[in-house]
Amino acid sequence: MKSELPRYVHVNGRLVSAHRPWISVFDRGFLYGDGLFETLRAYRGRVFGLQHHLSRLRMSARFLGIALPHHDWAKEIAALLARNRFLNADAWVRITLTRGVAPPALPPTGGGQPTLIISAGPIHSSITRAQQLGVAVTLLPFARQGFLAEHKVLDYMPGVLGKAMAARHRAFEGLFVDNGSVTEGTTTNLFIWRGKQLVTPPVAGVLPGVTRRLVLKLAADDGMQVAERRLSRRELLSADEAFLTSSLVEVLPIVAVDAQRIGTRQVGPRTARLQHLYRQMVDQTLARASRD
Numbered sequence: 001m002k003s004e005l006p007r008y009v010h011v012n013g014r015l016v017s018a019h020r021p022w023i024s025v026f027d028r029g030f031l032y033g034d035g036l037f038e039t040l041r042a043y044r045g046r047v048f049g050l051q052h053h054l055s056r057l058r059m060s061a062r063f064l065g066i067a068l069p070h071h072d073w074a075k076e077i078a079a080l081l082a083r084n085r086f087l088n089a090d091a092w093v094r095i096t097l098t099r100g101v102a103p104p105a106l107p108p109t110g111g112g113q114p115t116l117i118i119s120a121g122p123i124h125s126s127i128t129r130a131q132q133l134g135v136a137v138t139l140l141p142f143a144r145q146g147f148l149a150e151h152k153v154l155d156y157m158p159g160v161l162g163k164a165m166a167a168r169h170r171a172f173e174g175l176f177v178d179n180g181s182v183t184e185g186t187t188t189n190l191f192i193w194r195g196k197q198l199v200t201p202p203v204a205g206v207l208p209g210v211t212r213r214l215v216l217k218l219a220a221d222d223g224m225q226v227a228e229r230r231l232s233r234r235e236l237l238s239a240d241e242a243f244l245t246s247s248l249v250e251v252l253p254i255v256a257v258d259a260q261r262i263g264t265r266q267v268g269p270r271t272a273r274l275q276h277l278y279r280q281m282v283d284q285t286l287a288r289a290s291r292d
Contacts, residue, residue, distance in 0.1 A: 008083045010076055010118035013069075015083055018119070027115055029098025033155035034108065035115075036060050038095045041123065041247045045087035046286045047077055049247060052210045057095065060151040065108065066099050069116050080120055090123040092248055098154070127249055131275065134255030134267050135172035137185070137244070139233065140165060143178035144186075149205055159186035169258070173244060178205070181230045188246045190231070191215070192239035193270050197225040199235075211245040211278075218277045224270075241268030250282075251275045 009018045028034035038053040050073060061068040077093055084091075096119070100112040144158040162174035163186050173185040183201050184190055189212040191200045198219050200212065219226050236242065241263050242254040251274050253267040267275075 006084050006119055006121050008080065010080050010116075012116055013071070015080060021117075023115065023117075024101045026101050026104060027098055028100060028102055028108070029096070029115060029154050031104055032106065033153065034064075035066065035096065035098030035154040036064065037097070037152050037154060039247055040093045040095075041250075042077070042081055042086065042091045042093055042120070043282065043286060044089065045078065045081050046289065047074065047081075047093060048282050048286060049210050049214075050074060050077070052213075053095070053247075056152070056208070056210065057097065060153075061097065063151060064099075064153075065110075066097060067114055068097065069114060071116070077118060077120075080118055084120055086120055086122065091120050092123060093118065093120045096154070123248065127252075130172065131250065131252055132267070134253035134265075135244075136170070136256040136258075137173045137175055137254055138166050138169040138171040138258050139182065140174040140176050143176045143183060145178060145205065147205075150203065150207060152207065162186040171258075172252075175236075175257075177233065180232055182233060182236050183231075185244055185246075188244035188249065188252070190236075191243050191245065192231060192236055193241040193268065194235065194239060197227055198270070199227045199229060199231060201231055202228045209245060209247075211247050211250065214281065215245050215251065215274060215278060218281060219274060222273070222277060237262075239263070241271045243271045243274070251278050 006018050008015050009021055011021050036057060038057050040047055040049060040053050054073060058068055081087060081091060096117040098115040099108055100114045102109055102112050140162050166174035173188055175185050175190060176183045182190060184206040189209040191198060216226055237257055237260045239262055244252040253271045254262050255265045256262055
């Protein structure tokens with residue numbers, strides 16, 4: 001799923017050509033993966049869930065001891081989308097924050113100036129088709145373990161390897177497996193339906209996705225039974241329905257895990273209901289924001 005590079009990016013408060021941004025080779029994000037990122041979705045020039053993502057970014061920045069610059073985030077992202085001509089199309093927006101430039105040594109030194117980059121690009125049309133038909137996923141023979149899994153750190157090598165392995169299996173996503181429990185995807189959270197109960201792994205040791213949290217609330221408000229607990233391989237493979245969530249894919253049905261069919265190998269009615277509720281919430285939230 002390829003997409004073209006954006007024409008302009010935001011670097012430390014300025015919009016510059018994407019072909020000529022200057023980032024030091026001594027930036028700790030480049031040298032050590034010492035930084036964080038957030039990925040959001042914009043709908044026809046309007047960013048959804050910005051405050052949720054900034055809240056998670058602030059929390060992780062405090063955890064790592066990186067100073068988060070003060071910005072008019074909504075205004076600067078809107079300017080970036082306009083400059084890249086994404087006002088009439090859906091787009092992804094990525095905020096990247098590093099500890100900044102410092103002498104090459106592992107211990108971070110205080111007082112440095114963080115590096116902030118905001119970039120954007122078009123949402124690939126294949127996402128819509130995948131939402132309608134569902135996707136296949138593959139189980140990965142390793143896990144993204146440790147407390148850092150709960151933060152969107154720049155060191156994303158487990159995700160990179162997992163996506164590469166999924167591509168070799170002709171799957172959309174790879175799911176991490178930890179001691180027999182399926183935890184999350186490389187860039188997504190996992191949900192399954194067992195009977196009338198919606199089940200998702202607990203956030204301890206996985207990324208607490210913004211979309212995950214919103215979907216759980218939508219389900220509870222709609223009267224659905226919700227549980228957060230560990231999921232075994234067997235439970236996933238025998239699920240009535242399953243789906244992934246993230247800001248970019250929203251609610252994405254799973255129709256197969258490796259060679260195993262999930263449900264009827266079609267988008268199930270309960271997953272379709274959550275797809276509808278999620279998009280309805282997005283539309284209503286953006287409509288309210290445009291009136292304010």
